[in-house]
Amino acid sequence: MTVESVQPVEPRIPELREPPLAGGGVPLLGHGWKLARDPLAFMSRLRDHGDVVRLKLGPKTVYAVTTPALTGALALSPDYKIGGPLWESLEGLLGKEGVATANGSRHRRQRRTIQPAFKLDAIPAYGPIMEEEAHGLTERWTSGETIDCTSESFRIAVRIAARCLLRGDYMDERAERLCVALATVFRGMYQRMVIPLGPLYRLPLPPNREFNRALADLHLLVDEIVAERRASGQRPDDLLTALLEAKDDNGDPIGEQEIHDQVVAIVTPGSETVASTIMWLLQVLAEHPEHADKVRAEVESVTGGRPVAFEDVRRLTHTNNVVVEALRLRPAVWILTRRAITDTELGGYRIPAGADIVYSPYAIQRDARSYAGHLDFDPDRWLPERVKDVPKHAMSPFSVGNRKCPSDHFSMAQLSLITAAVATRYRLEQVPGSNDATRVGITLRPHKLLLRPVPR
Ligand code: HEM
Secondary structure, three states: OOOHHHOOOOOOOOOOEOOOEOOOOEOOOEOHHHHHHOHHHHHHHHHHHOOEEEEEEOOEEEEEEOOHHHHHHHHHOOOEEEOOHHHHHHHHHHOOOOOOOOOHHHHHHHHHHHHHHHOHHHHHHHHHHHHHHHHHHHHHOOOOOOEEHHHHHHHHHHHHHHHHHOOOOOOHHHHHHHHHHHHHHHHHHHHHHHOOOHHHHHOOOHHHHHHHHHHHHHHHHHHHHHHHHHHHOOOOOOHHHHHHOOEOOOOOEOOHHHHHHHHHHHHHHHHHHHHHHHHHHHHHHHHOHHHHHHHHHHHHHHHOOOOOOHHHHHHOHHHHHHHHHHHHHOOOEOOEEEEEOOOEEEOOEEEOOOOEEEEOHHHHHOOOOOOOOOOOOOHHHHOHHHHOOOOOOOOOOOOOHHHOOOOHHHHHHHHHHHHHHHHHHEEEEEOOOOEEEEEEOOEEEEEEOEEEEEEO
């Protein structure tokens, strides 16, 4: 026997430390009560305790990742899958068989089915619908009336997603139903995520009944969309046709449940995230009239005074930067979770198989260590000469890696077009009764944004 052959085998992950426990936990509840009480402040302070920290949520240990580099490493690593409290709470809504909650080969197959509808070169085909909806929004408003930004933002987000991707007629009545159902369901899901009371949510209490009714209506709406398309006998070249004709790994048609869950997994994140971001953009135009004026001047210099069109968007640098800055300060998706599928490491710390990991794009994107004037609304920080100062992965509102939002181009195009259309036509003012404080749910949005449009 040679000396080499008795050398100890190098462990796969040598010398790993356990991440420090975040301060401020209390007996039994651990950090849960702080997370439930003021989640944004809680997540934003975690980096002071370390790059990776342990949290106690009741009896459970959860790992929080707090630096841009490590959130990037987490999102790009094959050692983690979609899982953890956020996704468990969303499974009740999104189903287990749709792209947003699936893992492994099913997820890869489903991404291949939906990806063509979101490719950069597919977006111009949606241009006419986005233009019609953006101008339709401003034409609906009359001078001096009070605009309820929650319902207006949901309405346009749902209509654009449905008209572009599902080629559905989407009557206002259906958009309204979807909006009401989603608001109730998302509120309930968030509550179930931060206060996991298990069987208590099955008791026949009024809030539980309201939640169940909303969830049932959401699924009914999706069944209506699928049934209508089938009854029409049409096969337009769109996402819904791709979903209806998708095949599984054996080349067989996918099941009805998967079709249903896929439509839910597209329509649901597609409306809630975009609607929340539109609300913040309207709030920004009201709060920063100097940027609203600059957007208007830019649009007019590009269009010469005609209504802004989809093709103009790529030349609207300042308008795009306003959208990006709004997404930095108020990322609709403010918290994300993953589950380790193997013993692994992050930043030199040991992460055991099965561990839940959490991170907050909100905390990352507002960190003073990454951004000068971190809380200032400063769209010019995205100009080419300044953007190089932003650390890698410090701005990822659509995430990175294999779970990256497929809809980043689709979303950016409509958000910029809507911002341009609104700012050229109106100045916006908040009215008494409006409350633009941040309301935390599965997404972030203003509590109740009420605006008065004043024609320019
Ligand atoms: C402002 C708008 C939006 C934001 C900020 C946003 C953000 C995100 C983020 C951060 C993820 C990744 C989640 C993770 O890493 O765990 C994601 C995934 C996803 N988003 Fe979006 N999203 C937006 C709009 C949309 C729209 C319009 C659609 C569809 C019409 C959409 C469909 C999806 C889907 C299907 C996934 C799951 C992808 C996968 O797991 O492979 N999103 N989104």
